[in-house]
Amino acid sequence: MDDRVVVGLYRHGLTEENRAKKYIGWHDAILPEASRNELVQQAPLYSSYELVITSDLARCKQTAEALFQDVPHLESNLFRELHFGEWETKTYEELKSNGGYREWLNDSSIQIPGGESLGGFHERLRMGWLQVKDIVIRDRHGPKCVKNSGSHLPCDCQTKRIAIVTHGGVIRHLLTKLTAEERSFWEWQIPFGGGYELSWTADEWRSGKTCSSLRAVPSTGNLNG
Template sequence: MMPVVIVYIVRHGETEENRRAIIQGQRDTELNDAGRTQAHQVGSALEKIPFKKAWSSDLCRAAATAEEILKHHPDLELVKQPALRERYMGEWEGKAVKDRHAASRADASGRGQESVPDMSARVAQWWDENVHRYVKEVAGSVAIDGARDGGREEGSVSEGPVDPHAVLVVSHGYFIGLLLRGLIDSGTIGDAVGIAGGRVGNASVTVVEIGSDGRGLLSKFSDMGHLTGTQAWAGSTEADSHTR
């Protein structure tokens, strides 16, 4: 598969709530000092990626991470979208993760939070209306250019290599995990790295390559080598809490 769009998906940097294992959900928390350093590091790691589009959650911790990345891309507009927010956790927001884990199943699954099916629908709709739509636009322009350059009928895709368009998405741990699982389970993308039980780390980078037919491949998952100064990003497999 020759990708036409490469999606770089970044989780926001650390917050004090992350460090203290406090449920954030859609509370508008801010990056702590470590999180701001992480945002700077991931921005440096992605400095040479020629992004064409940039979306982020409108919550401060994600938007601030995206803004730090885009300091290296000053001409690119950041589009902040509520649809990219973390799962709404109702009355559990602001409380300790351990307290929710200790609660009965009925208490832990209630309290007015966003249901998993509702969030799955929100995540899928966001992908379709933004990334999938952009893939169709790019694929269409490649087809027209291929017809002009190669003397093919208009609408046919050139067989020659094309430079894929890079796009940036900055969101939250559970959102990213749910997005990937939905894309894999639906057959939209293949899983080249294995995400079963995988943790989406703070300021990690996940890469999805998408072809002209809207299908693609998960080629990197939760890579965090840029946070330790290594050249190659190392994926993490530690279990994560979607409430954070």
């Protein structure tokens, strides 16, 4: 029996704000109908999973519904994008004369006005990943029910295949932590509606090692990005 743990990291579909190159972190943008329809059409290209965890923002929930309609879903605000505070929904052209913004471009550890620090963002994602590990560990070693709008996973389930539908910055950070690839944050290319699938043996997962297998997902298809 396959004893690997598999986690797919998927970016939400393309929004109008993305198309306009606006900063959207916690701004709750929605997917336009064209993006949703494209994802629905491409859904057969994607892997199957036993559970989907999404950022609680609409663009991620809509993407998960389009791609993994019949899979139980959990929402977590821990997997939100970086909070851009006063810069939400603004473009580089609108911000380039802002001294605080220019300083932040040179040093991303600086607190964003009204937003989130990079350290806070990383700590939040660390807690989100612990949430994922807890689901896998508890499902693999004892009964557990996962609620989803009144439905439940079977109590004898063993969740070993999880999809996380989240944001570009979240995926880039997780890839720098969970893989052995020597790539910097911005070297990871994450298309809208696409991402990467990581897998571990049971022993690797339990010991907290980096993944032993990594592939782009889906493997075929015409994705935005």
